[in-house]
Amino acid sequence: GAGVSQSPSNKVTEKGKDVELRCDPISGHTALYWYRQSLGQGLEFLIYFQGNSAPDKSGLPSDRFSAERTGGSVSTLTIQRTQQEDSAVYLCASSLEAGETQYFGPGTRLLVL
């Protein structure tokens, strides 16, 4: 079946602009995660959604970052007033249930000029 999809695949924006990144999880997966990967680094947890429960936002680096998940499926990560240090690959993953294997999408490469 289809894997996790993300859009756009690449995004170039100017400092101070807002950006929205989209994630479509694997159908039937109840858990959805966002991670950030800076150049040459490992993955940094950002936020987690499980079903209708309140999301765990503990990994979000600042209040400029927010995310929502509508209808328990598609998720959008929003970065307001982007800064150059926000440049990274933003990866989305989903799993059947919390604690199960996480499957990743291809990521969105964000470059803030």
Next chain:
Amino acid sequence: GESVGLHLPTLSVQEGDNSIINCAYSNSASDYFIWYKQESGKGPQFIIDIRSNMDKRQGQRVTVLLNKTVKHLSLQIAATQPGDSAVYFCAENIGNDYKLSFGAGTTVTVRA
């Protein structure tokens, strides 16, 4: 080829040889471990996982070994192929926590 010590960021291996990628973890409460492969420009791809009640698990051409005594995890790739060239990450999960904690990754380069 083998990466040793706490962590070596790169590993060069001759095509056809076996590769061993090592990972040290620090949290003794971790009970689920995963290896991911990430090729350039792509997201991490699940390779194999192991839970803490096991010390070895085999897949196709890959074997994961877990040594809880020294908190060490390794990924063995048999008969390494050019398509195995990628960055390999180990990740750990604690109890029912859903957050994966990733290592920095090891870059594997396969020499023809």
